[in-house]
Amino acid sequence: MEQEQEDGFDACCGCLCCEKNFGPCLGKGGLAGWKRFEHRFWQHQMYEFNFYVYPKHLLLMYAVMFVALTTLGVVVVVGETQVVTTDRVRYDNIEQCDVGPMFSGVKNCTVTLTLEEPVTSPTVFYYGLRFFFQGVRTYKTSFSVQQLRGEFPAPDGYEDMCDPRITSGPTSPPEPFATQEPDILLPCGVLPFSIFNDTLALFKDSELTDPVSVSQTGLTREYEVDDLYLPGPSDGGYTTAVNDFITSVNFISWMRASTFPTLLKALYRIEEDLAAGTYYVQIGSAFPVSEFDGEKFIFMQQLNYLDAGSNLYLAIVLFVFGGLSLLMVVWITFALLMDKRRNRYEEAPMEVPMEVPMEVQSEASS
Structure with missing residues (x-):
C-alpha cells in the first residue's frame, strides 16, 4: 500500500477505480479537492463566459456587413464592365x-x-x-x-x-x-x-x-x-x-x-x-x-481581372443583402433613439407611504 501511495497516478487503475487510491490519482488536494470540484460542478458554480449581445453590437455588425457587401458588389460590377x-x-x-x-x-x-x-x-x-x-x-x-x-x-x-x-x-x-x-x-x-x-x-x-x-x-x-x-x-x-x-x-x-x-x-x-x-x-x-x-x-x-466571366447576378445578390443590412442599421438606430427619448421624459415613480401598525403608533404616542 505504501508503494502504491508513493507512485501517485501510476498506483491506481483509474481516477474512479477505488477510494483507497483516489487520493494519489487526484494529485494535490486528494479526495477533498475532488469533493470541492464535484460540489461546484453539480451546483452549477463552474467558471463560465457569457457574451451578452446589446443593440450597439448588432448595430456595428450590420454596419460592417453593409460596407463589406456593398464593396464586393461594386468590385463585381466594375469587373462586369470589363467583360x-x-x-x-x-x-x-x-x-x-x-x-x-x-x-x-x-x-x-x-x-x-x-x-x-x-x-x-x-x-x-x-x-x-x-x-x-x-x-x-x-x-x-x-x-x-x-x-x-x-x-x-x-x-x-x-x-x-x-x-x-x-x-x-x-x-x-x-x-x-x-x-x-x-x-x-x-x-x-x-x-x-x-x-x-x-x-x-x-x-x-x-x-x-x-x-x-x-x-x-x-x-x-x-x-x-x-x-x-x-x-x-x-x-x-x-x-x-x-x-x-x-x-x-x-x-x-x-x-x-x-x-x-x-x-x-x-x-x-x-x-x-x-x-x-x-x-x-x-x-x-x-x-x-x-x-x-x-x-x-x-x-x-x-x-475580367477576377479571372471570371459575366456574373451580374452575384452583384445583385450582394447589393440586396447589403441593402437589408442597411435597413437593419436604420431600424436599430431609430429604436435606440426612441428608447432614449422615452427614458428622458419618463416620470419618477411615486413614493407610497408605508402604513404603520396601530400598536406602533400607540407606543410612539405614549
Missing part, C-alpha cells in the same frame, strides 16, 4: 448543322462570331445547350465512380449505379467506349454515354487556314484530375482511347452536371489577344437536340 463577349450564336437551326432527331452522321458547317472591340487575353470559348435538364437526379447519378477512377477489379454491384445504360446493347459500343467483363459498357451510365460530341474549331479567316491559338489549361480542378478521373489498367478493358477519353477536359467538364436547363461548358481558353472583327467556327455537328426541342449555341467571353 467583352460575343452574341450567343445558335447553330442547330442551320440546315447544314442539323443532324435531325437521331444521329445519322456528322454534318459539317461553319458559323461566325463577331467581336465588336478588341480583347486582351484570357478569353474563353463556350458551347451551350438550352432545355437540356442535366440536373435530373436519375440522369446525373447514372455513372460508376469506380470505373472513372480506374479501379479494377471493381466491387460487386458497381454496374447497378449505371442503370439504365449498363451495356451497349446488341451492337458494339461506339468509339471511344469499350466493353468490360462481363459485357459492361466502359464507361457505363447515361451521363457519360450522352456526352456532347460536336467538334468546334476556331479560325481567324473564312478559308479556315489560320486557327486561333487555344488550350484547355485551367479548365479542370486539381481534385478532379488527381482523384476522380484516372486511367485504368489494360487488363480491365481500359484501352488507350478509353483512358484518354476519361481523363480529357471535355469529359470532365461534361460530368459536372448543371443545375439549370441552360448549361454552359468551357471548351477552350484563348491566351492570345483578339482583334475586333469576325471569327469563323468550323463545326462537326453530331449531337441531336430536336428530339427534346433543345438548342445548341456557342460564344466567346473575355475574363
Whole structure:
C-alpha cells in the first residue's frame, strides 16, 4: 500500500477505480479537492463566459456587413464592365448543322462570331445547350465512380449505379467506349454515354487556314484530375482511347452536371489577344437536340481581372443583402433613439407611504 501511495497516478487503475487510491490519482488536494470540484460542478458554480449581445453590437455588425457587401458588389460590377463577349450564336437551326432527331452522321458547317472591340487575353470559348435538364437526379447519378477512377477489379454491384445504360446493347459500343467483363459498357451510365460530341474549331479567316491559338489549361480542378478521373489498367478493358477519353477536359467538364436547363461548358481558353472583327467556327455537328426541342449555341467571353466571366447576378445578390443590412442599421438606430427619448421624459415613480401598525403608533404616542 505504501508503494502504491508513493507512485501517485501510476498506483491506481483509474481516477474512479477505488477510494483507497483516489487520493494519489487526484494529485494535490486528494479526495477533498475532488469533493470541492464535484460540489461546484453539480451546483452549477463552474467558471463560465457569457457574451451578452446589446443593440450597439448588432448595430456595428450590420454596419460592417453593409460596407463589406456593398464593396464586393461594386468590385463585381466594375469587373462586369470589363467583360467583352460575343452574341450567343445558335447553330442547330442551320440546315447544314442539323443532324435531325437521331444521329445519322456528322454534318459539317461553319458559323461566325463577331467581336465588336478588341480583347486582351484570357478569353474563353463556350458551347451551350438550352432545355437540356442535366440536373435530373436519375440522369446525373447514372455513372460508376469506380470505373472513372480506374479501379479494377471493381466491387460487386458497381454496374447497378449505371442503370439504365449498363451495356451497349446488341451492337458494339461506339468509339471511344469499350466493353468490360462481363459485357459492361466502359464507361457505363447515361451521363457519360450522352456526352456532347460536336467538334468546334476556331479560325481567324473564312478559308479556315489560320486557327486561333487555344488550350484547355485551367479548365479542370486539381481534385478532379488527381482523384476522380484516372486511367485504368489494360487488363480491365481500359484501352488507350478509353483512358484518354476519361481523363480529357471535355469529359470532365461534361460530368459536372448543371443545375439549370441552360448549361454552359468551357471548351477552350484563348491566351492570345483578339482583334475586333469576325471569327469563323468550323463545326462537326453530331449531337441531336430536336428530339427534346433543345438548342445548341456557342460564344466567346473575355475574363475580367477576377479571372471570371459575366456574373451580374452575384452583384445583385450582394447589393440586396447589403441593402437589408442597411435597413437593419436604420431600424436599430431609430429604436435606440426612441428608447432614449422615452427614458428622458419618463416620470419618477411615486413614493407610497408605508402604513404603520396601530400598536406602533400607540407606543410612539405614549
